[in-house]
Amino acid sequence: MAQARRLLGLLSAVLLTLGPAAAAAECAADRSGSGGEAVARKAPTREQWLADVKAAMKGSRGFVRERVAAKDADETLAINFDIDNTVIATYYDGGGAIPQMARFARFLQRKHVAMVFNTGRSADQRTRTLDQLTRAGFPVAALCLRNKGETLPAGKQRCRDGFVDAGYTLIANIGNNDTDFVGGGYERAFKLPNYGGLLG
DSSP states (O other): OHHHHHHHHHHHHHHHHHOHHHHHHHHHHHHHTSTTOOOOOOOOOHHHHHHHHHHHTTTHHHHHHHHHHTOOTTOEEEEEEOOBTTTEETTTTSSEEOHHHHHHHHHHHHTTOEEEEEEEEEGGGHHHHHHHHHHTTOOOSEEEEEOTTOOHHHHHHHHHHHHHHTTEEEEEEEESSGGGGSSOSOSOEEEOOOTTTTTO
16 A cells, blocks of 8 residues: 555656646546557548548449439438538538538439438527538438437437438438437448547
């Protein structure tokens, strides 16, 4: 016990010598179990992010073509989209359309596949969100936002269920957070980069 107290005293002295910032980094490193290496997380460049978005969407057009070709006569096909850092470049461009996703939207229009939007933004942001999407060039077939007090996974699932109830067959679900994919109601997932939550 005495030896443990001496070690604790030595550790406290070292942390005080290093200063508050270093002490915080040391504690963070200990919590992470990284063996003392405190590595600051940093988002990649915009160019790398766009390359990663392109890689994540690989095969999406081929999938849509195949699914459209196999469509039943009474089906209304749609893709469920998250918004922030999925179609809108909230982190890198301050709210413009992600170029890759704008091109994908035009492709979907040609294939008569609807775009339905499913976001964690609160319901009181409906008008602003709709304006932002339409200004960015996205055709909004439906928009569903999170209700007050609702968790992200619960809100996302409620929205997908609502789209299905409205008559859409959700052939794909595209987002950049794990919470975008909890539950079901869609045929295929395409997960865009988020770098461990750095993009929000």
